Amino acid sequence: MRAALFDQPGDPAEVLHVRDIEKPVPRRGEVLVRMIASPVNPSDLMFIRGVYGLKPKLPATPGFEGVGVVEGTGGGLLGFLRKGKRVAVLNDGRGNWGEYTVTTARQVIPVSADIPDAQAATFFVNPMTAVALTQDVLAIPPGSWLLQTAAAGALGKMIVRLGRKFGFRTINIVRRPEQVDELKALGADAVFTTNDDLAERVKAATGGVGVPFIVDPVGGELASRVLSCLAPGGRMVLYGSLADKPLRIDSRSLLSGGQRIEGFWLGHWVKQQRVLRMLKLIRQVRSLMREGVLTTESVEEFPLDRVREAVARAATPGKGGKVLLRLSGP
Template structure:
């Protein structure tokens, strides 16, 4: 079978290759999945670079999420139940950028018939992060203010739509001025650029209160400014480092008003949730996808053989949606 492979960490465009490799066989509790499509997420690119929380054991295949059809089971009730079904594949073992992959049966979610392959491929990472941060970790109440950086990203747009649906306000920080009108049309309450007077604008729209909730995947100067917008008692959640730079904080700022900053990694958070909470989260995502709240825009689709072009496009700031690897036709 064909698979995308890298022998050592490095720039994805340089180190990724498409090779013929043996088709894997599932063990007990695992399933063999014929892959249909997989998105290229920032976490995938960081994994190839070698600077993600999960370190590759080379030679390795990237791709943490995707959609495919279960072809065989290595044993177990869940595996037999999934056989022949189209599933979302959350794969931190072998990677999804290949014609076939093996994954734990418990990390495969059956896909409703009315969900397209394109939306199913991006079912988990961004949608689950958006829902987990706003509804579970921060529990943003109706009428509350949430400040987010990188608001023009696919995840940022999901948060804006969640705010409109759940009744909380979003204050959105973007890199490019042309994104302001786009996000306003989407329903954002306020949109500013990174070089605008962020704190002044925030205090103007919140009546001087600041933001009780902040989420930041950028870090660096932008993340630092976002955290400094916290209201007394406010909480900031850091879940990425797109800038590659650390935030810098004076402890006195956090001490005054009892503000707090914490980290969030979806994989860690999900592992700590009980089965009932996980099932609830999956039901929420399915419903919100059907409503159009958590849908992902697809900017371009490429074959496995075009993976170098695909990762180059995925790394470009300001693209109009996800870059998707189309591995095979759907059933």
């Protein structure tokens, strides 16, 4: 089989290469999946650079999520039930950027034919993070304010649509002025750019009290700036580190205001949930995907042998959608 690999961390467009390797053999509790497509997520690029929370065991194949067909099993009831089914694939072990992969049977979810490949390939990371953050971790009540950074990204747009669906209001921070109207058209209540005086604009929008909830995938200077927008007793959840810079915290403000800063990593959160909650979440994501609330816009597809072009395109600012690797036919 053919797969994308890197032998050392570095610039994805330079260190990735495609070569023939042995097709993996599933062990008990695992399934063999013929991959159809996989997105190029920011977490994948960080993984290749060696700056993600999971460190690669070199040589490594990237790709944390995707869609494929289960063609084999190493044994176990769940693997047997998944055999022959088209599934969304979560993979934090072997990687999905190859013609075949192996993962645990618990990490593949059957998807119906009415969900296109591009949506099924992005079933886990962004949709589940958006729902888990807003409905579980923060449990944002209707009418309340949520501020988010990187709002023009795929996950940010999902949170805007979830706000319209469940009745919470969103303040959205973007980098470029042209993204303001785009988010307002989706239903964003307020959109500011990183060039604005964020503390003043947010206080004006919220009647001077600030926001009770903030979610941020960036970190660094931007996360430090929006922290000043947090209302007394508010919570800020960091779910990424795109800036790869530390957060500056005014401890006196946190102490006097009773505010909280916490981290969220979907992989860790999922492992802490009960089976019934995960089944409910999966059904919820499927339903919201069908409604168009959790849809992912795709900007371009690349075959596996053009993986370097794919990662370079994915790293382009303002590309307007998700880049997909097409790994095999349906």
